[in-house]
Amino acid sequence: MLEDNRATADDFEEEAPSTPTNNASTTTTSRLPKGGKTNDAFAELMKPKPKLPAHPREPDKRTQQTRFMGRDGLAAYTTNPASFPRDRVVQYDDDFVVIRDLYPKATIHLLILPRDAEKNIHRGQEAFDDVAFLERCQTKEKEVRDWVAEELRSKFGKVSVSELARRQAMEADAPPANGELPPGRDWEREVISGVHAIPSMNHLHIHVLSRDMMSGWMKKSNHYLSFTTEFLIPLDAFPMDKGDWRRQFGHWSDADMKCWRCGLNLGSGAPGMRRVKAHLKEEFEEWKEE
Amino acid sequence: MLEDNRATADDFEEEAPSTPTNNASTTTTSRLPKGGKTNDAFAELMKPKPKLPAHPREPDKRTQQTRFMGRDGLAAYTTNPASFPRDRVVQYDDDFVVIRDLYPKATIHLLILPRDAEKNIHRGQEAFDDVAFLERCQTKEKEVRDWVAEELRSKFGKVSVSELARRQAMEADAPPANGELPPGRDWEREVISGVHAIPSMNHLHIHVLSRDMMSGWMKKSNHYLSFTTEFLIPLDAFPMDKGDWRRQFGHWSDADMKCWRCGLNLGSGAPGMRRVKAHLKEEFEEWKEE
DNA sequence: TATTCCGATAGTGAC
DNA sequence: GTCACTATCGGAATGAG
Ligand SMILES: Nc1ncnc2c1ncn2[C@@H]1O[C@H](COP(=O)(O)O)[C@@H](O)[C@H]1O
Ligand SMILES: Nc1ncnc2c1ncn2[C@@H]1O[C@H](COP(=O)(O)O)[C@@H](O)[C@H]1O
Ligand SMILES: [Zn+2]
Ligand SMILES: [Zn+2]
Numbered sequence: 272m273l274e275d276n277r278a279t280a281d282d283f284e285e286e287a288p289s290t291p292t293n294n295a296s297t298t299t300t301s302r303l304p305k306g307g308k309t310n311d312a313f314a315e316l317m318k319p320k321p322k323l324p325a326h327p328r329e330p331d332k333r334t335q336q337t338r339f340m341g342r343d344g345l346a347a348y349t350t351n352p353a354s355f356p357r358d359r360v361v362q363y364d365d366d367f368v369v370i371r372d373l374y375p376k377a378t379i380h381l382l383i384l385p386r387d388a389e390k391n392i393h394r395g396q397e398a399f400d401d402v403a404f405l406e407r408c409q410t411k412e413k414e415v416r417d418w419v420a421e422e423l424r425s426k427f428g429k430v431s432v433s434e435l436a437r438r439q440a441m442e443a444d445a446p447p448a449n450g451e452l453p454p455g456r457d458w459e460r461e462v463i464s465g466v467h468a469i470p471s472m473n474h475l476h477i478h479v480l481s482r483d484m485m486s487g488w489m490k491k492s493n494h495y496l497s498f499t500t501e502f503l504i505p506l507d508a509f510p511m512d513k514g515d516w517r518r519q520f521g522h523w524s525d526a527d528m529k530c531w532r533c534g535l536n537l538g539s540g541a542p543g544m545r546r547v548k549a550h551l552k553e554e555f556e557e558w559k560e561e
Numbered sequence: 562m563l564e565d566n567r568a569t570a571d572d573f574e575e576e577a578p579s580t581p582t583n584n585a586s587t588t589t590t591s592r593l594p595k596g597g598k599t600n601d602a603f604a605e606l607m608k609p610k611p612k613l614p615a616h617p618r619e620p621d622k623r624t625q626q627t628r629f630m631g632r633d634g635l636a637a638y639t640t641n642p643a644s645f646p647r648d649r650v651v652q653y654d655d656d657f658v659v660i661r662d663l664y665p666k667a668t669i670h671l672l673i674l675p676r677d678a679e680k681n682i683h684r685g686q687e688a689f690d691d692v693a694f695l696e697r698c699q700t701k702e703k704e705v706r707d708w709v710a711e712e713l714r715s716k717f718g719k720v721s722v723s724e725l726a727r728r729q730a731m732e733a734d735a736p737p738a739n740g741e742l743p744p745g746r747d748w749e750r751e752v753i754s755g756v757h758a759i760p761s762m763n764h765l766h767i768h769v770l771s772r773d774m775m776s777g778w779m780k781k782s783n784h785y786l787s788f789t790t791e792f793l794i795p796l797d798a799f800p801m802d803k804g805d806w807r808r809q810f811g812h813w814s815d816a817d818m819k820c821w822r823c824g825l826n827l828g829s830g831a832p833g834m835r836r837v838k839a840h841l842k843e844e845f846e847e848w849k850e851e
Numbered sequence: 852t853a854t855t856c857c858g859a860t861a862g863t864g865a866c
Numbered sequence: 867g868t869c870a871c872t873a874t875c876g877g878a879a880t881g882a883g
Binding site for chain 2: 867869
């Protein structure tokens, strides 16, 4: 059973809301040397851009250690899950460890780590040729998807109109039995999962995350594309045909990013990513309230 | 007659000599987040690289104003030379203003600015089609070259072995008349001059500078190449044939830089530029003492 | 399609 | 091939008391 440790991606603090003085008073910026003392007060107002800390609060020491293992940073979770605090290792058994992604790319972002050391050094494309192994992973994936769905409900249920009937029933004087509750919003539909066609981390991991893509860690176009294109391969694509093109996934050049919700093309590269961030912020508000 | 205001490029302070502690103690550096408070003292030692001020001392206010005119920054000198202090405007008459380059690329670096507003908005390739105008410029150029040569003599004469006889004669009990002095080193040979094939500043200017290329403003490979290749066009190349290739000078890609003194190829780009700076520092010492 | 730091590279504006 | 600022890109390293 998955515990309910609700420290998630939106702990990442977005840029501090700018005071009126900050962006109202002066819209132009000088490119010339800050010069003598006349400009000092002036320059004071100009954006040194405080440069956000990597993590809002630094993670625990044990988790920090994993960051120094580079691309092998997931190994320690699989070999010694008990050494991690429960807000990072959400659940584990002999076969799997479920962790919170240390750099979540959505409001909720978990990773399922298979522990079998023979299997977990391969990509999904190879590891999932073993159908028995695959099926265990699929079962776990389903379980975690459900859990993420519940996490979404508890996080956004109170602003979601689809939850209204269920909410009212629960708050009624005589709440119905659990099975009798109105189902509310189908949050499982808002969960995506799968493996990356070209993982960067060396140990097999299945992403399970909310589809909102709202996180301070969602910084680069690669990040966005990796969860919104065929680069994210769902587990029902396995076992994969020997000739399937995703076994030799090519590197993408600089593909356009499309809004996951409305399909709007937001362009590519860093400029596109700025548009994505701005656009998703608005979509997010609507999406929560569906 | 040119005044003798000896505030020159080597006022630019080179980087402070690094203390032994600075580069000896630790050669490895971590690329991972500085993390908790344990690292603070450690990180303290690591190179924040103080980032030199643009100018050693900020220039006078009037001269600072020219920097806010971008590529038109030379115009004010030609229209109102009297408004500048004499350490910036070295000399002027109805036809020319001679200034110190605000970002000198050599120990001595002057600019000759023709004042004729009909002429000075064109590149040399066009302006010097007017032969009468060209000849006035060439006369002035010669005068300024001689002046720079004298400036070099007074700056480096006392360490130059070629100056020895002259120096001794001058310090003798009965110094000979001026015309009778031993000539000493031919410093005019150490002066280069001309116009850039593709100027960045909009008003016609003739560079007259010592060939040492020693200056804190000599930062980018473009800077170096612009004074050590055919990009610097001497005035005797004018008037230029209609079909001369320098009338449509192409952009250079990333040409190798060669030591102006020994011809050594020092490579291209920023790495090459670092080698140039290091190599020239040694050449400079020898060159002064020739 | 790990993160972080650093340095090199581009693109803009110039009060 | 202005300068100065900023953002972007590209590689290297991946604690250590
Ligand atoms: N030390 C770590 N602990 C937990 N998650 C990590 C760590 N390092 C990287 N990650 C996450 O692992 C995922 C690897 O993605 P990928 O290899 O592209 O499938 C990314 O979502 C990272 O945020
Ligand atoms: N405001 C300024 N005052 C004096 N010299 C300047 C100013 N701005 C740029 N320069 C110099 O003008 C020269 C222009 O070079 P170029 O246009 O390439 O021939 C460079 O050597 C600059 O250092
Ligand atoms: Zn949209
Ligand atoms: Zn040399």
